[in-house]
Amino acid sequence: MFNQDIVKPENLVYKKTDVLTNNVMHYCPGCGHGTTHRIIAEVIEEMGIQDKAICVAPVGCSVLAYNYFSVDSLGAAHGRAPALATAIQRLNPDHHTFTYQGDGDLAAIGTAETIHACNRGENIVIIFINNGIYGMTGGQMAPTTLIGMQTATSPYGRTVELNGYPLQITELLSQLPGTYFVTRQSVHTAAAVRKTKKAIRQAFENQKGKKGTSFVEVVSNCNSGWKMTAPKANEWMVENMFAKYPIGDIKVDGELVQK
Amino acid sequence: MAAKGTVVIDKERCKGCGVCIVACPKSVLALAKNVNGKGYNYSEAVVDECIGCASCAMVCPDGVITVYKVK
Numbered sequence: 290m291f292n293q294d295i296v297k298p299e300n301l302v303y304k305k306t307d308v309l310t311n312n313v314m315h316y317c318p319g320c321g322h323g324t325t326h327r328i329i330a331e332v333i334e335e336m337g338i339q340d341k342a343i344c345v346a347p348v349g350c351s352v353l354a355y356n357y358f359s360v361d362s363l364g365a366a367h368g369r370a371p372a373l374a375t376a377i378q379r380l381n382p383d384h385h386t387f388t389y390q391g392d393g394d395l396a397a398i399g400t401a402e403t404i405h406a407c408n409r410g411e412n413i414v415i416i417f418i419n420n421g422i423y424g425m426t427g428g429q430m431a432p433t434t435l436i437g438m439q440t441a442t443s444p445y446g447r448t449v450e451l452n453g454y455p456l457q458i459t460e461l462l463s464q465l466p467g468t469y470f471v472t473r474q475s476v477h478t479a480a481a482v483r484k485t486k487k488a489i490r491q492a493f494e495n496q497k498g499k500k501g502t503s504f505v506e507v508v509s510n511c512n513s514g515w516k517m518t519a520p521k522a523n524e525w526m527v528e529n530m531f532a533k534y535p536i537g538d539i540k541v542d543g544e545l546v547q548k
Numbered sequence: 549m550a551a552k553g554t555v556v557i558d559k560e561r562c563k564g565c566g567v568c569i570v571a572c573p574k575s576v577l578a579l580a581k582n583v584n585g586k587g588y589n590y591s592e593a594v595v596d597e598c599i600g601c602a603s604c605a606m607v608c609p610d611g612v613i614t615v616y617k618v619k
Contacts, residue, residue, distance in 0.1 A: 292554040292596070295616045302553070303602040305611035314610055318588065319565030323609025479571055479603035512565075519565040 306334045312356050317424075319519020321509030322350055324476040325418060326357050328486040329387070332493055333360065342385045343377055345370045347399075349391035350425045351418065368399025371406030374413040385496055387414035392433040393423045396458045403458070410467025410501040414492045417459070417504065420511035421530060428514035432456040435533055440514070455533055459506045463540040463547075469501035471540035475508040477523040481536075488538075501543070508534050553600020553617040555593055561612040564588035568604035568613060577604060 308330035316322045333342050339360055346354040348367040355362030365373040370388035378386040395403050395417050406413065422440055423429040430440040430447060433455050437446040447455075463471040470492055474485035485507060492503035508530050510522035517525060539547045555576070562584065569577045574597045579589040591604075591613075600617025 292551055292598075292616075295551070295554040295600075295618055296556060297616065300616040300618055301614070302600050302617045303605040303613070303615040305614070309611060313561055316609065318563035318609075319567050320609055323611070324607060327609075327611045476607070479601075479606040482606045519567050520570045523567070523570070 306330045308334045308339055308359050310357055310359050314357055315353060316350065317513045319510065319512050319522065320350070320424075321420070321476045321507065322418060324482060325389075325416065325485070325507050325509070326351075326354065328476070328482060329389070329416065329489055330358060332486060332490045333358075333385075335490070336493055336497075338385050338493070341383065342387065343381070345374045345377065345386065345388040347388065347390040347394040349394045349423075351389050351391060352425070354389050368394050368397070369402050370394065370399065371411070371413065371415060372402045374415075375406050375409070375411045378411060378413050382412070382499075385414070385493055387416060387493075389416045390418070391424070392417070392419045392421065392431045393425075396432045396456050400458070404462065404465070407462045407502045407504065408465045408467045410469070412496055412499050413502060414489075414496055415502065415504045416489065416492075417506045418509050419459075419506055419530075419534060420509045420514065421455070422511045422514040424511045424514045428511070428516075433458075433534075435529060438529075457534070459504065459534075459539060462504055463545060467502055468504055468540055469543050470495050470503040470505075472504070472538045473506040473508060473534060473536055475526070475531075475536055477510065477526060506534070508536065551596045551598045553598040553615060555598055555604060556614040556616070557591055557593075558612040558614075559584050559590045559592075560586075561610055562588060562590035563610055564590055565609065566591070567607050567609065571603045571607045573601060573603060574599060
């Protein structure tokens with residue numbers, strides 16, 4: 290079912306942006322990381338900031354993010370991406386430094402760096418991928434793992450008595466005066482992807498205006514860690530993750546809009 | 549009526565996750581019986597009803613889908 294007549298440059302509706310390299314991503318099939326990479330790259334292309342964007346890669350699944358973004362990149366020590374981004378942005382104030390971190394990196398080992406960078410109101414963009422699990426190391430429990438969720442290190446499900454409550458770090462950060470824009474989005478449907486793209490665009494625009502820290506959480510799936518197919522993992526995410534991590538803006542233009 | 553749109557899928561880069569199949573409002577896409585060089589059943593268009601909405605391309609984690617539409 291292939292219409293050769295329609296395939297003409299003037300009919301082009303959508304094409305992968307050139308800000309993403311042509312390397313095949315190492316992510317598992319259906320992983321939200323790839324989608325998020327793509328929309329960040331699209332925003333960078335649309336804003337024409339490819340030569341000014343600097344990616345700070347974390348430790349975690351997205352440790353090799355610099356293989357996929359055709360922008361300058363640095364790899365930070367585990368959890369220290371906001372600290373490194375602070376230095377880069379202070380030394381290059383007209384550049385666009387963004388960190389790309391998972392929940393193990395940002396909400397576990399990097400909690401201190403994240404909170405202090407946000408509290409200082411550093412002019413950086415933090416993209417936070419929350420899939421409630423340590424994906425890279427084999428599906429261990431993360432601070433964001435839901436109550437009752439089975440992981441490699443909580444095979445009978447996470448319990449409050451033993452493991453405490455899931456950490457809603459995005460709500461926590463929204464309380465800090467340094468954060469200017471805090472939002473939670475997802476990438477499981479085309480509409481959600483468009484909204485997330487808009488949020489990321491807003492974050493980079495805020496950075497251009499030197500407004501302070503912009504924090505975009507992307508609730509994502511981890512089909513390998515959750516042991517499901519990709520479409521099933523997306524369904525599971527909608528049913529379970531969104532109850533604890535509701536989608537929507539939390540802080541816009543420095544004002545709380547939720548809670 | 550001929551389809552208004554069409555998708556070009558980079559078979560070798562497709563990982564066959566099936567997210568695009570769920571996203572397609574016209575059920576145009578399906579996983580192929582054949583596999584690509586990496587052993588994945590890649591996604592392909594099986595019905596000539598594509599409207600060129602680009603929903604599949606928006607959700608594709610690997611950015612393998614290029615969409616065309618008659619304007």
